[in-house]
Amino acid sequence: MTSMQDIADRLKISKSTVSLVLSGKSEGRVSEPVKQQVLETAREMDYHLNGLARSLRVGSSNLISVIVTDISNEFFGNMTFYIQEEAKKAGYLVLTINSNESDEEFDQMARLLISKKVDGIIAVPTPAGAASMQMIKDQGVPLVTVDRICEGIDADYVGVDNYDAAKKAVKELIRDGLRKIIMMRLDLDIPPLNERERGYVDAMKEAHLDRYIQLHRIRFGEGMEEDLDNSLDAALESDAVFFTSHRVFTEAMKNVAKVGGVPHGQCVLCFDDVRPYMTGTSDIRYIEQPIAQIARKAFDLLLEKMHGETGTGRYVFPTRSITRSNM
Amino acid sequence: MTSMQDIADRLKISKSTVSLVLSGKSEGRVSEPVKQQVLETAREMDYHLNGLARSLRVGSSNLISVIVTDISNEFFGNMTFYIQEEAKKAGYLVLTINSNESDEEFDQMARLLISKKVDGIIAVPTPAGAASMQMIKDQGVPLVTVDRICEGIDADYVGVDNYDAAKKAVKELIRDGLRKIIMMRLDLDIPPLNERERGYVDAMKEAHLDRYIQLHRIRFGEGMEEDLDNSLDAALESDAVFFTSHRVFTEAMKNVAKVGGVPHGQCVLCFDDVRPYMTGTSDIRYIEQPIAQIARKAFDLLLEKMHGETGTGRYVFPTRSITRSNM
DNA sequence: CTGAAAGCGCTAACAC
DNA sequence: GTGTTAGCGCTTTCAG
Numbered sequence: 001m002t003s004m005q006d007i008a009d010r011l012k013i014s015k016s017t018v019s020l021v022l023s024g025k026s027e028g029r030v031s032e033p034v035k036q037q038v039l040e041t042a043r044e045m046d047y048h049l050n051g052l053a054r055s056l057r058v059g060s061s062n063l064i065s066v067i068v069t070d071i072s073n074e075f076f077g078n079m080t081f082y083i084q085e086e087a088k089k090a091g092y093l094v095l096t097i098n099s100n101e102s103d104e105e106f107d108q109m110a111r112l113l114i115s116k117k118v119d120g121i122i123a124v125p126t127p128a129g130a131a132s133m134q135m136i137k138d139q140g141v142p143l144v145t146v147d148r149i150c151e152g153i154d155a156d157y158v159g160v161d162n163y164d165a166a167k168k169a170v171k172e173l174i175r176d177g178l179r180k181i182i183m184m185r186l187d188l189d190i191p192p193l194n195e196r197e198r199g200y201v202d203a204m205k206e207a208h209l210d211r212y213i214q215l216h217r218i219r220f221g222e223g224m225e226e227d228l229d230n231s232l233d234a235a236l237e238s239d240a241v242f243f244t245s246h247r248v249f250t251e252a253m254k255n256v257a258k259v260g261g262v263p264h265g266q267c268v269l270c271f272d273d274v275r276p277y278m279t280g281t282s283d284i285r286y287i288e289q290p291i292a293q294i295a296r297k298a299f300d301l302l303l304e305k306m307h308g309e310t311g312t313g314r315y316v317f318p319t320r321s322i323t324r325s326n327m
Numbered sequence: 328m329t330s331m332q333d334i335a336d337r338l339k340i341s342k343s344t345v346s347l348v349l350s351g352k353s354e355g356r357v358s359e360p361v362k363q364q365v366l367e368t369a370r371e372m373d374y375h376l377n378g379l380a381r382s383l384r385v386g387s388s389n390l391i392s393v394i395v396t397d398i399s400n401e402f403f404g405n406m407t408f409y410i411q412e413e414a415k416k417a418g419y420l421v422l423t424i425n426s427n428e429s430d431e432e433f434d435q436m437a438r439l440l441i442s443k444k445v446d447g448i449i450a451v452p453t454p455a456g457a458a459s460m461q462m463i464k465d466q467g468v469p470l471v472t473v474d475r476i477c478e479g480i481d482a483d484y485v486g487v488d489n490y491d492a493a494k495k496a497v498k499e500l501i502r503d504g505l506r507k508i509i510m511m512r513l514d515l516d517i518p519p520l521n522e523r524e525r526g527y528v529d530a531m532k533e534a535h536l537d538r539y540i541q542l543h544r545i546r547f548g549e550g551m552e553e554d555l556d557n558s559l560d561a562a563l564e565s566d567a568v569f570f571t572s573h574r575v576f577t578e579a580m581k582n583v584a585k586v587g588g589v590p591h592g593q594c595v596l597c598f599d600d601v602r603p604y605m606t607g608t609s610d611i612r613y614i615e616q617p618i619a620q621i622a623r624k625a626f627d628l629l630l631e632k633m634h635g636e637t638g639t640g641r642y643v644f645p646t647r648s649i650t651r652s653n654m
Numbered sequence: 655c656t657g658a659a660a661g662c663g664c665t666a667a668c669a670c
Numbered sequence: 671g672t673g674t675t676a677g678c679g680c681t682t683t684c685a686g
Contacts, residue, residue, distance in 0.1 A: 001467070003679055014657045019681060031655060048466060051442040052388065053679035056379045056662050063422075063443075071408055081398055084425060093439060096423050098411060112420065115378040116390075139375060140328070330663055341673045346665060358671060380663035383678050 002045040010045070011037055018042075022049070055117065064302065065095040065113045067106060067123040073247045075272045075291065076124065079146070082295030083122060090303060092119070099126050101188060101220060107132040114139050120302045125150040127189055142305035146298050148191050149314070156301045157314040158294050162192045165287050165319040166199025169269055170242065172321055173285075174207045178239040178267055182214035184231060184252060185244040196244045196271065214238075218248055228255045240267035249274065288320045329372040337372070338364055345369075349376070382444065391629065392422040392440045394433060394450040400574045402599045402618065403451065406473070409622030410449060417630060419446070426453050428515060428547060434459040441466050447629045452477040454516055469632030473625050475518050476641070483628045484641040485621050489519045492614050492646040493526025496596055497569065499648055500612075501534045505566040505594055509541035511558060511579065512571040523571045523598065541565075545575055555582045567594035576601065615647045 004022065008015040013034065020026045021038045030038075041047075055061040066083050068076040080096055087094045095118065099106040106126045113121060114135075120142040125133060133153040136143050144156040173181055183200050185193050197215065204213050216231040218224055228251060235241050235252075236259070243249035249270045256262055267283040268274075274286045297315055331349065335342040340361065347353045348365045357365075368374075382388040393410050395403040407423055414421045422445065426433040433453045440448060441462075447469040452460060460480040463470050471483040500508055510527050512520050524542065531540050543558040545551055555578060562568050562579075563586070570576035576597045583589055594610040595601075601613045624642055 005679075015679090016658080016681080017656060019679095020656090023681080025681095029655065034655085046465065048438070049442045050383075050444065050679050052379055052383045052444050053662090054681075056377075056383055056664090056678090057680050057682085059662075061379065071411075072405075077404060078399075081425070084398075084423070093422050093424075093443065095420050096411070097420075098408070111375070115376045116420065117377065117379050138373065332663075342663090343665075343674080344672060346663095347672090350665080352665095356671065361671080377663050380678090381665075383662090383680090384664050384666085386678075 001050075002047050003050065004047075007038065007041045007045055007047060010041055013038075022047075059117075060119050061117045062092050063095060063116065063118045064092050064120045064122070065097055065118045067097040067099055067109060067113075067121065069099050069101045069124050069126060070247060071096065071098045073245065075246055075289065076147075078291045079295045079298075082292050083299050086296055086299040090299075099124075101126055103128050103132070107135070110136055114141060120144075120306050122146055122298050122302055124148060125153075142302055144298050144301045144305070146294065154312055156298075156305070156312045158298045158301065158317070159192070159315075160289050160294075160317050160319050162195035163199040163202075165271075165321075166196040166242075166244075167203045168199075169285065169287050169321045170200050170203035171207070172323070173240050173242075173267065173269060174203065174209065179209060180212045180237070180239040181209070181242060181269075182212070182216065182234060182238045182240075183242045183244065184216045184218060184235070184248055186220045186248050187217040187227075188220055193244050200242055218251075220247075224251060225255070228252055232256075232259070236263060236266075238266070240269060243268070243270040246270065246272040246274075283323075285321065285323045288322055290317050290319070293317055328377075329374050330377065331374075334365065334368045334372055334374060337368055340365075349374075387446050388444045389419050390422060390443065390445045391419050391447045391449070392424055392445045394424040394426055394436060394440075394448065396426050396428045396451050396453060397574060398423065398425045400572065402573050402616065403474075405618045406622045406625075409619050410626050413623055413626040417626075426451075428453055430455050430459070434462070437463055441468060447471075447633050449473055449625050449629055451475060452480075469629055471625050471628045471632070473621065481639055483625075483632070483639045485625045485628065485644070486519070486642075487616050487621075487644050487646050489522035490526040490529075492598075492616075492648075493523040493569075493571075494530045495526075496612065496614050496648045497527050497530035498534070499650070500567050500569075500594065500596060501530065501536065506536060507539045507564070507566040508536070508569060508596075509539070509543065509561060509565045509567075510569045510571065511543045511545060511562070511575055513547045513575050514544040514554075515547055520571050527569055545578075547574075551578060552582070555579055559583075559586070563590060563593075565593070567596055570595070570597040573597065573599040573601075610650075612648065612650045615649055617644050617646070620644055 004015045004018045008018045017030055017034065018038055020030050021035045022042060026035050064087060066080055068080060071077055084094050097109045099109065103126045106129050110132050118141065121136055122144050124147045125145055130150055130152050133150050133155060146158050149157050170181060183197065185197060201213060204210060214234060218227040232255065243252065262268060270286045272286060273288060274284060294317055331342045331345045335345045344357055344361065345365055347357050348362045349369060353362050391414060393407055395407060398404055411421050424436045426436065430453045433456050437459050448463055449471050451474045452472055457477055457479050460477050460482060473485050476484050497508060510524065512524060528540060531537060541561060545554040559582065570579065589595060597613045599613060600615060601611060621644055
């Protein structure tokens, strides 16, 4: 592996000169002939920059990380994708991390990332992840949180109004004549899910449909399928099922497939895009979060912080309810 | 940010001693009291290792990269996920890169990764990516290719027998009475897609159904929706549509939703798991690739290479045809 | 315009 | 057991 020293030796010049031209800072500081020689020799010797050495010296790695709780959730998958696209444009590489909703894993990974000297972190906080957030901040690593607010932590936040989105969508269902609307949510104590539940409950109460309110809490991980099985009958008897997140929806669908699909005439409401799943004949609706915008905003905020800006803010984007009936 | 030197100064000892205990190499080389002091002081001063310095010194970054062509393809998404899980166990962080099927992007990213001194790369080669593969090898970076063989490059390969899988699945369709079976594939000149096409064509010919052979080539990226629209009528008139990859399937489904879903009684055959999409009443079948196994094998091979093994091999895993009719 | 030298934070010989 | 030293490959003052 050839180094700058190697090409300096070959040309009998100093490595500082080589560094100047190879890092594009030679403008008016290195003569044209020398510059050309360096460039050519670098090519001949198949030189590749050692970014580690550079990073150590300049104090920044051009690496950022995005830590999500469940990469198999399409919402997070897409978010990660969009962040990567933005990062690429800005010259950053991204380390994608899956915390699997575990505080311990999150913390462990955050420590690793700090040691890798990432320039910034975009994180979906785990249920009780405040301490890890604080550690990241204490280490001076720019941080922006996404999807879930982490109470007690002064960091940028980007997300949507989950309460409002859920309430509006349920009201639309009621307007369209549906009555027995039940909710299936993951058994995780995280703000978005709690907010969506509140929205559902309030919408039902306001329409005096209290008696139909049903909350099915599905365990995340171990026990998921069992819980889903137990809720199946209730689901089949309802007019509509409101799934609070993509993951619980897709898992439930695998289950529902066993009994021949969603019953004709029944309505499914879900957070996040389910268009590709709408091959059937049931009435499917979903609440769309502007993922690309969220991702872009999150990255922009991170970029600002990495450039030294200090204030933090909370940015809430509007959602849309989409109805596409195939009946 | 406190360094080893800082804690050595505080304790009036040398930084080598500090290094020894902090890197867990103090066994029988540092006295117990000193060791405890170091550990405690490190905690007090909120010390975090500078991994860049360590990597520069020891010559390895504990970073690997997986470069896929389309992260929004669930097959690659899952593969990446499994690789990450394996990598985590082995103490590696992974940089996920999306080449977007572009040779140029791949090459550019590969150069960046080399400068970041990644310890290894798992790559899905782009259509004409041999030169980039060679560059990676020339730089001494361990490489394993996945999903597509890159001709002319001596590197490990992990994948499935695409010809055989496609042929078998089509034969099953024919056995079950389907005749007008058409294929929709992306317009990319890559081995797996070509092999799947060959398998389809041969199965049809062997059943003397030559007259029903229809190949619809769908552009990837710009023009995709247009091509899909143009093929819609033919699709609706067929007995079955064989989608050669997950991506073309999901895109087509968005399109099909416009006309009210897949017609009753029609069959859809697809490469890769589409269980969550089986909410409808149509006959859906798919060819399952053992993604977890593929990912694990790829990572194992990479690990071996990173540990100095040299030989290369090609590993082909069996697929399964899954039928689950909801009719 | 070019070079010498210092140093980013760490590890690993090698002395003592 | 512990300290000294050299150096990984680069960037960046500072002289000349």
